[in-house]
Amino acid sequence: MPADSRNPEISVSDLLLYINCPRRVYFVNRGFELFPEINASRLERMLLKELSLTYPEIVRECSLNADNLRKELETAFNQACEDLPLMFPREFACIEKETLEEGDARARAKIPEIAANLLKGLEEFGKDSMLAALTPVKTEPIISSERLNLKGSPSKLVYFENVTVPSIIKPGSCPIQGVWASDRIHATALALLLETESGKEVPFAFVEYVSFGLLRKVVIRSSDRREVLKICRRVEKIKAGFMPEKTEEKFCTECTFSEHCISESSLMSKFF
Ligand code: SF4
Numbered sequence: 548m549p550a551d552s553r554n555p556e557i558s559v560s561d562l563l564l565y566i567n568c569p570r571r572v573y574f575v576n577r578g579f580e581l582f583p584e585i586n587a588s589r590l591e592r593m594l595l596k597e598l599s600l601t602y603p604e605i606v607r608e609c610s611l612n613a614d615n616l617r618k619e620l621e622t623a624f625n626q627a628c629e630d631l632p633l634m635f636p637r638e639f640a641c642i643e644k645e646t647l648e649e650g651d652a653r654a655r656a657k658i659p660e661i662a663a664n665l666l667k668g669l670e671e672f673g674k675d676s677m678l679a680a681l682t683p684v685k686t687e688p689i690i691s692s693e694r695l696n697l698k699g700s701p702s703k704l705v706y707f708e709n710v711t712v713p714s715i716i717k718p719g720s721c722p723i724q725g726v727w728a729s730d731r732i733h734a735t736a737l738a739l740l741l742e743t744e745s746g747k748e749v750p751f752a753f754v755e756y757v758s759f760g761l762l763r764k765v766v767i768r769s770s771d772r773r774e775v776l777k778i779c780r781r782v783e784k785i786k787a788g789f790m791p792e793k794t795e796e797k798f799c800t801e802c803t804f805s806e807h808c809i810s811e812s813s814l815m816s817k818f819f
Contacts, residue, residue: 590650
C-alpha cells in the first residue's frame with residue numbers, strides 16, 4: 548500500500564498509551580495533554596531517569612563497593628536535581644516547593660537499593676558485560692519505518708554480544724522476574740523498528756528498571772512481534788477517528804481525561 552494512502556503515522560508512545568487504555572490514544576491524538584503538571588511521583592521518575600544516565604560512568608570509574616557506589620550515586624543525584632529545572636524550564640516554572648521536596652526525597656530514598664542492586668549485577672555478570680549493557684552507542688535516536696508506519700525513540704542503543712539492541716529506561720516498579728508485559732511490547736516495537744532500519748535481526752533488548760538499579764534482558768519472541776503489529780493496526784484505526792469503547796479501567800480514577808471521557812460516552816449513547 549502506498550505510504551500516502553495509509554493512516555497518520557503512529558509512534559511507539561501511542562502503542563504504550565493503547566496498552567494503558569485505547570481511549571487515551573483517542574484523546575491525545577486530539578490534542579489533550581496527558582500530564583498537565585509535574586507531581587511528586589512524576590518528579591521522582593524524572594530524577595531517577597536522569598540519575599540512571601550516569602550509571603555507566605559511575606560503574607566504569609568507581610572502585611566497586613556498596614559505600615563508594617552509594618556516594619557516587621548521591622553526588623550524581625545532586626547534580627541531576629540542579630540540572631533538571633534547566634532542562635525542563637516550562638514544567639518546573641509551576642512546581643510547588645513541597646512537590647519538589649517530596650519528589651526529591653522519594654527519589655533520594657531509592658539510592659541505597661540502587662547501589663546494592665548495581666553491585667549485585669556487577670558481581671553476577673562482570674563489569675565488562677554490565678558496562679556493555681549500560682553504555683549507550685546512541686542516546687534517544689529517532690527511528691522510523693515507512694513499512695511499519697511507525698516511529699519511536701529508544702532511551703538508548705547499546706552494543707551487546709556483537710549486536711546493537713534497544714534499551715529502555717523505566718523508572719516505575721519492577722517485576723520479581725523478567726519484565727512487565729507492557730515493557731515487552733515497548734521493547735519489541737523498538738526492536739522491530741531497529742530491524743527495519745539496520746536490516747539485521749534484533750534478537751533481544753534491555754529494560755533498565757532504574758528505581759531499583761536492575762537491568763533485564765528481554766528475548767524478542769514471534770508472539771510479541773504479532774502483538775505489536777496487531778496493536779499498530781488498532782492504533783491506526785483510532786488515529787483515523789475511531790473512538791474505542793469506554794471500559795472500566797483501573798486507571799480511570801487517576802486519568803486526566805476522565806471528564807472528557809464521561810461526556811463523550813454520554814454523547815455517543817444519545818446516537819447509538
Ligand atoms: S477515563 Fe478511563 S476509559 Fe477514559 S481515557 Fe481515561 S483510563 Fe481510559
